[in-house]
């Protein structure tokens with residue numbers, strides 16, 4: 001009975017500490033971080049895409065005005081020399097403005113490319129995490145199913161054994177198991193109680209040897225039920 005209960009305790013412990021479950025918990029935390037980064041990067045890419053379009057439109061607008069002014073000059077439609085001078089001055093400032101706007105456009109494009117590359121990296125990482133999660137979940141489910149099957153088998157054996165034990169002995173064992181850290185009965189091995197490691201003195205050993213085999217023997221030190229075996233040293 002004690003062996004079966006120890007196996008049940010071990011199986012319950014294994015079921016609650018499957019390694020894949022621990023790894024899955026870590027992956028869940030990591031996924032939340034990466035997912036947050038992906039969302040932030042998507043917003044950044046969208047913002048920069050809009051900014052790039054604006055910068056592009058700004059350049060086109062100024063270029064169109066320069067073409068218009070140049071056309072007026074080329075057509076000779078500005079007769080007044082002062083007006084022509086102003087127009088040439090404006091053309092120069094338009095060219096400077098175009099250069100500035102194009103610099104801005106290039107800078108925005110570079111930032112957009114960097115953000116797009118980061119987004120691709122992080123998205124790939126997210127996909128890898130999801131793939132690992134699927135694999136680990138399957139492994140965890142397999143292990144859990146094995147453990148639950150083993151638990152069912154051992155519980156069945158325990159129920160069969162419990163039905164054969166006298167009620168008072170089962171009650172005593174159950175009470176001791178609760179009080180003594182899950183171990184209610186211990187084998188007497190080489191004159192020693194395996195529950196508390198006490199070596200029994202010769203008079204106790206003589207008393208146990210003389211006791212009928214169906215008498216319940218208790219350890220003097222730890223009170224556990226002592227189970228006599230072929231290795232007890234009696």
Ligand SMILES: [Zn+2]
Pocket residue numbers: 193194195196197198219220221222223224
């Ligand atoms: Zn003991």
